Amino acid sequence: MATLPSLKTPTSKSSDENHPRLLYIEGDVALAHLFKQRMEREGFIVDLAFDGSEGMALLEQRPYDLVVLDAMLPGLSGLQILRQLAANKLHPPAIMVSAEENAALVIDAMHLGVADFVMKSEDAGHIQLLSTVIRHVLSQYRRFTEQEAIVEDLYGQNRKLALLNRATQIFTSTLDEEQIALQLVKSICEFTDAEGSSVWLLTQGQSGEELLECVAIFANGEYIEPRHVPLAPGEGIAGWAFAHRETVIVNDVLRDQRFSAASDDKLKFQTRTLLAAPMRAPERVLGVLELVNKRKGGFTEIDQTLSETLAASAAIAIENARYFQHLNRQAEELRLRNEELDAFAHTVAHDLKTPLSVIAGYADMLRENFEFLHPEEADLYLKQIVDNSMRMNHIIDSLLLLAGVRGTTNVEVEPVDMGMIVQEALSRIEFMSTARGAVIELPDQWPVALGYGPWLEEVWYNYVVNALKYGGDPPVLRLGYDFPEPAKVRFWVADNGPGVPEDPSFLFKPMLRMQTSERRKGYGLGLSIVKRIIEKLNGEVGAESLPEGGSRFYFILPAVV
Known part of the structure; x- marks a missing residue:
């Protein structure tokens, strides 16, 4: 017997296992009908073709479980049909019958994938043999296709496992x-x-x-x-x-x-x-x-x-990726907070030391020379002590405010009356603005924004104090607003000072301050407080030099639309 060709299972089912469908291509009409009668009695379904072309037409019209074909046919020969079948990987197994004992024919048929070869007999006795061969070939073919399906399934499962392993490694x-x-x-x-x-x-x-x-x-x-x-x-x-x-x-x-x-x-x-x-x-x-x-x-x-x-x-x-990103954000926030703490420690230590030194110096002079001092001179010393005590108190208030802002996780924002907030902030620096001879210009009305009133009062207070300290001499301040985007409002304080550096972001860090006279030296917390507050309110801060001279410090909040 010849070796079965390496075939795939047909895409459409030709028949059930109990009634396989056969195609018999035979030029002898009487012999063909004899084969049909014998095989149908055994439960097969049989179609007949009487030349090669008719047989190929039937093969193209429907699937078959097995083809039996004569070597010598009108039209296409048996070998020609096998060649066309071999070109189609989905062709059914084939058995060739021949009246000639031709070794070359058998070899050619085997090379073309024929499943078996049966010699014809003059008394048609080979039909009985064909029945046995057909059952054997079909059984062998089923086992072969089942094994091939198992191998294909195993290959597919192994491929899926490899892909799953690769995907998991990437994840x-x-x-x-x-x-x-x-x-x-x-x-x-x-x-x-x-x-x-x-x-x-x-x-x-x-x-x-x-x-x-x-x-x-x-x-x-x-x-x-x-x-x-x-x-x-x-x-x-x-x-x-x-x-x-x-x-x-x-x-x-x-x-x-x-x-x-x-x-x-x-x-x-x-x-x-x-x-x-x-x-x-x-x-x-x-x-x-x-x-x-x-x-x-x-x-x-x-x-x-x-x-x-x-x-x-x-x-x-x-x-895991989100957790790692969260840890990275926390680490970065911790690093920034540690930097801020270092900056605060440096700033507070430096700026508390100055008024303490003044207080200690004047108190020591009062203790040592009180009975020799003129009353006006003693009053001057006491005034210096009180002023520097107030300065220390203000530093401590700023630190407490900053700590409160940092410790607040959520603040309930609401529409705020910015005009009233600005007036409250200006009333706190009335003495300072008068002493500096400042001119402060205000708009006739203010837009409504989302924020938190007490914190925004501190923002305005620090911006105005900063402008009084570092603005022109005398200071000319303009307070106003504009709309950089439809849903946002920008509030600002403009001064007539020397302007700000090209990168003004460092001004909002507590350890750095503008280089200016000792008379107007700040304690380095005001702008950092502003930045912390506005960021808590989901806003932005910034500063810029103006084309006409001076600087503008601003903050942006969501507008009420």
Whole structure:
């Protein structure tokens, strides 16, 4: 017997195992009908063709479990038919019959993949032998295809395990959330032979509501920029899977009321089948992995298991990446706070030392020379002691305010009357502005912004004091506002001083101060307090030199629209 050809299982089933369908291509009509009668009594289904061309036409029209063909046929010969069959990997096994004992013919037929070769007999006795050979070839072919299917399945399982191992290694080797999502959508398409997949992660909307945002899409072998509208938990099939913490398989989306075609319309895509698996981290569900359009058939339980496994691995990797990023942010914040503490320690130690030295000096002179001092001179010494005590008190108040701002995690913002706040701040520096001969210009009205009144009074107070100290001589101050963006308002204090450096950000650090006369030396906490307050109110601070001269210090807050 010849060796069976290396064949694949036909894509469409020709018959059931109890009634195999045979094609007999035979030029002898009487012999062909004799074969048909014999084989149909044994349970076979038999089609007949009486020349090679007719036989090839039947083979193209429907699948067969086995072909029996004569070597010598009208039209196409048996070898010519075998050659055409060999070009098609899905052809059925074939048995050749011949009335000639021709070794070359047998060898040629074997090279073309014939399953067996039977010699004709004059009394048609070979038909009985054909019955036995056909059963043997079909049995052998079934075992062969079953073994090949097992090998193919093992190969597929090994490939999936290798891909799963590779994907897991990638998940654990990166702390980039985007890279994890991109690897997930690509890998799951390779595992399940799906046309596309997407990852939806839980996020918060502008009003604080929970939403599922699409962060990665892979379709037809390439990444696609996500352009989906966010889903609410429970919305669409992906939202349903997230809300119910269950994997969903839908192999006909048009019959499922949860399906929405909105994403298809945006991506010019047509979803037929869909699988949505929750992405489970140890303590919560982070989002949903969605697969669309399995290329062959519908999604299966095996696809579900693979999707859930990979989705869980990716969820843990994303959770680890977020935790690492959180630790990095905390470490960076701790580093900045330590720098601030060093700066505060340096500044406070330096600036408390100055008034303390003055107080100690004048107190010592009073103690040593009190009985010899003129009353006016004694009053001058006492005034210096009181003034420097007040200066120390103000430094301590500033430190307490800064500590309060730093210790507050959440502050309730509300619309504030900025005009009243500015007036309160100006009343606190009335004596200083009068002593400096300052001119302060104000707008007729102020816009309403979102903030916290007591803190904003300190911001205005520090900005105005800074302008009085470092502005022109005499200081000319303009307080005002503008709208850099539709939903934001910028408040500012402009002076007629020398301006600010090209990079003014260092001015808001407590350890540094403008180099100026001793008479107007500040204690380095005011602008750092401003920065801390405005950042707590979700705003921005800054400073700039003006084209006409002088500087402008500003802060930006959300406007009330």
